[in-house]
Amino acid sequence: MVKTLTQYLSFANEVKQNIDQELTKIQADNGKLREFLASSSNRQRFLPDFKIDDMDFYKDVLFNRYFGKAVESQTDFDLMHSLIEVEGDTSFLNDLGKKPFLFTTFHFGPIGAISQWLQRHGFELTMLTISEGVSKEMLHTDAPSTFDVLHADSPDVMLKMMYKLKEGKSLKVTVDGMWGVTKDEAKKSFAKIKFLDNTFMCKKGIPALSYASGVPIIPVIARRDPLGKIILRFGNPIQPSRSIPKEQFITDTLQECYDFFTDILRKHPSQWDFWFIMDQLFEKPTLEIHLNKATILKQFLALFKEGKYRFNNEKYEVCSLNEQKAYLFDRKTLGCFGVSRNLSGYLKALPTEGRNRKIVKNHLKQGLLDDLLNRGVLVKV
Numbered sequence: 001m002v003k004t005l006t007q008y009l010s011f012a013n014e015v016k017q018n019i020d021q022e023l024t025k026i027q028a029d030n031g032k033l034r035e036f037l038a039s040s041s042n043r044q045r046f047l048p049d050f051k052i053d054d055m056d057f058y059k060d061v062l063f064n065r066y067f068g069k070a071v072e073s074q075t076d077f078d079l080m081h082s083l084i085e086v087e088g089d090t091s092f093l094n095d096l097g098k099k100p101f102l103f104t105t106f107h108f109g110p111i112g113a114i115s116q117w118l119q120r121h122g123f124e125l126t127m128l129t130i131s132e133g134v135s136k137e138m139l140h141t142d143a144p145s146t147f148d149v150l151h152a153d154s155p156d157v158m159l160k161m162m163y164k165l166k167e168g169k170s171l172k173v174t175v176d177g178m179w180g181v182t183k184d185e186a187k188k189s190f191a192k193i194k195f196l197d198n199t200f201m202c203k204k205g206i207p208a209l210s211y212a213s214g215v216p217i218i219p220v221i222a223r224r225d226p227l228g229k230i231i232l233r234f235g236n237p238i239q240p241s242r243s244i245p246k247e248q249f250i251t252d253t254l255q256e257c258y259d260f261f262t263d264i265l266r267k268h269p270s271q272w273d274f275w276f277i278m279d280q281l282f283e284k285p286t287l288e289i290h291l292n293k294a295t296i297l298k299q300f301l302a303l304f305k306e307g308k309y310r311f312n313n314e315k316y317e318v319c320s321l322n323e324q325k326a327y328l329f330d331r332k333t334l335g336c337f338g339v340s341r342n343l344s345g346y347l348k349a350l351p352t353e354g355r356n357r358k359i360v361k362n363h364l365k366q367g368l369l370d371d372l373l374n375r376g377v378l379v380k381v
Helices: 005-028 030-046 054-070 077-083 091-095 112-120 157-166 205-213 246-265 293-302 341-349 357-363 366-374
Strands: 084-088 102-105 125-129 148-151 170-174 190-195 198-203 217-224 230-234 308-311 316-320 325-330 336-340 378-380
Touching (some): 005 054, 005 077, 030 054, 054 316, 077 084, 084 112, 102 112, 112 125, 112 217, 125 157, 148 157, 157 170, 308 357, 316 341, 336 341, 357 366
Parallel strands (some): 102 170, 125 170
Antiparallel strands (some): 316 325
C-alpha cells in the first residue's frame, strides 16, 4: 500500500525507468512496435497541432496506463483524497441521498480517484467494468464494502443498472468504451458525433439509460496535473426530458459529454488509454468520385505532361522511433516497414499537391522509387 506522497512519487520514477528499459528492445517486440506506431499515427492524424516527439508521446501514454494500474490502485484512500482538487459544477452534492446520478467519464487519467472522492462524500456507488471477472479488489486493493461492480459483457447488464438506480445507488460509467453492453454492432446501436474534427461512433447505452430512468448525467474527468496533484472536473448536469425525442437526447447528450472531454484531451492527450485503437472508433470515410466532362478532359490532358508524385498520407503515416530509425505505418493493414530518417524527412516534406516527377526521380534511386510506388507510398498526381 502506498501511504505517503514520497512513496507515490518514488514509484512514479520507478515506472518511468521500467518503461525506458522495456523500450530499449522495441524493434524486437512486434506488439510494442505496433502500439508505438498506432499511437504516433493516431496522434498525428487526430491532434496534428499537439507537437511532441513520437517516442516521448508513446512513453507518456504507457506511463499513465501503467501508473494507474500498478500504483494508484494500491494508493491509500486518505493519501489519494489529499491529492484531489475539484473544479466545475458540484451542485449535485445538494441532492445527496435524495436521488441517484449517472456519473459519466472516460478511460482517462486517474479514473479511480472519481470513485474514491464520490464515496468519501457519501455516495453508494456501482461501477461498470469492461468484462466478467473484474472484481472490486482488482480496481483497488482496499475497496470499501459499499463499492459494487457490474460487468459490461453480462447479457442483462442494462436491466441490472436500472435496478441499481431504482435502489437509489449511483453509477459510474465510461462513455468511450463498454462495447460489451450491447452485443449488437449494427449501426442502430451507435450514434454519430463530432469529435476531434472527425465523425466518432458512440454506443447509445448510457444516455438511453438516463432517458428511460429519468436519472441525470454528471460528466466528470480526472487528470494528473501535474504528477502529485489530481484534478476532478465536473461538468454541468444533463437532465433527461421526455419532451425531447429519445434519439435526439442520446445524440445531444453524447455530443455534450465529448465536447466536455475534448477541451481536456487537447491539453493532456497522453492520459487517454485509447491512442492504440482510437482510429477503429471513427467512421471510415467513403470516397465518392464524380466525373464530368471537364474532369475527364483534365485527366486526359495530364497523360501528355510529366505530372507529379505526392506522399499517400491517406494510407501511410511517418513515425519516428529515434534519431536513426523511422517507420511507415499502414493505417489500413496495421503493417509497417522501416525507412531511414532521411527518407522519412523527404516524404514528410513533399508538398500536399505533389512534386514534379523529374525532380523526385533525381532525388530517389530508381529501385527505391519503384518500391515506394508499388507499396502505394507515393502516388501519381
